[in-house]
Amino acid sequence: MEFWKMHGAGNDFIIVDNRKKVIENKPQTAIEVCDRHFGVGADGLVLVEYSQAYDIKMDFYNSDGSHATMCGNAIRCFVKYVFDNKILDKAAFTVETGDGPKEATVLNTDEKESVVKVNMGRWDFSAPTVIPNITDANGKEYICQQIEVLDKSFELSCVHMGVPHGVILVDEICEEDTIRYGSVLEKHPDFPQGINVNFVKVIDESHIEVDTWERGAGKTLACGTGICSSAIIANFLNKIGKTVEVKAAGGILKVTLNSGSVIMEGKAVTICKGTTVHI
Numbered sequence: 001m002e003f004w005k006m007h008g009a010g011n012d013f014i015i016v017d018n019r020k021k022v023i024e025n026k027p028q029t030a031i032e033v034c035d036r037h038f039g040v041g042a043d044g045l046v047l048v049e050y051s052q053a054y055d056i057k058m059d060f061y062n063s064d065g066s067h068a069t070m071c072g073n074a075i076r077c078f079v080k081y082v083f084d085n086k087i088l089d090k091a092a093f094t095v096e097t098g099d100g101p102k103e104a105t106v107l108n109t110d111e112k113e114s115v116v117k118v119n120m121g122r123w124d125f126s127a128p129t130v131i132p133n134i135t136d137a138n139g140k141e142y143i144c145q146q147i148e149v150l151d152k153s154f155e156l157s158c159v160h161m162g163v164p165h166g167v168i169l170v171d172e173i174c175e176e177d178t179i180r181y182g183s184v185l186e187k188h189p190d191f192p193q194g195i196n197v198n199f200v201k202v203i204d205e206s207h208i209e210v211d212t213w214e215r216g217a218g219k220t221l222a223c224g225t226g227i228c229s230s231a232i233i234a235n236f237l238n239k240i241g242k243t244v245e246v247k248a249a250g251g252i253l254k255v256t257l258n259s260g261s262v263i264m265e266g267k268a269v270t271i272c273k274g275t276t277v278h279i
Helices: 026-034 072-082 175-186 224-236
Strands: 002-008 012-016 044-049 056-062 092-097 101-111 112-120 143-147 152-160 164-169 196-204 207-214 241-249 251-258 260-275
Touching: 002 072, 002 207, 012 072, 012 112, 026 044, 026 056, 026 112, 026 260, 056 164, 072 092, 072 101, 072 260, 112 224, 143 175, 152 175, 152 224, 175 196, 175 207, 196 224, 207 224, 207 260, 224 251, 224 260
Parallel strands: 012 044, 056 092, 164 196, 207 241
Antiparallel strands: 002 012, 002 260, 044 056, 092 101, 101 112, 112 260, 143 152, 152 164, 196 207, 241 251, 251 260
């Protein structure tokens, strides 16, 4: 099985052209190839597949084998892979995802690194959408709700950005807190399908810092949908403007909120190319 290993802001992935269905058991393959000791090592497995309705299809699996409808950093790597391998002969195209079609553009590229812009679509504050077992929270939204885990109480706001995200504004980013509390919040009884947890420091109206505990992957260096969700909530709470530079541990993304849609822009980087005897 031929693969590329790529990263977006430190969020790393194994990319495979699966148009000929070389991978059948996708969850188990993701678990094995993403293992950092016995596999190639990555946060997720990204598969290139044919689409019946759009230019191309992205299928994504977390390192624990769980399927995710969307991953912001993965889609930028996916777009570079498709463009570099001339699977599509154009720099702007539409990607089918589990969260619907996403319009993507390669802004500039070389063999190692590209800058990719993706229209991530609309977000949803509806509590039943974010948290299926809750029919009503703070009216119709789960915003600034108090939640207690371990020895601490947090003010949590939720938004669905392809996948469900919780956002907590903090004075300072602390990686130890992200791991300790994020891992518990992910599996909190309020969230029967799990949730991604983002700790956000607002620096000024056009700069924020984000640290994320990802559902199905754990602590990562960046989360594209988490970064978008953090910008959405911070803007909703009147902490930032509509365009923001977001710093994560693994890199920087630009997020623009435009007429109800989120435009994400950032780098996609090729790490290496290889062959595994996994299957």
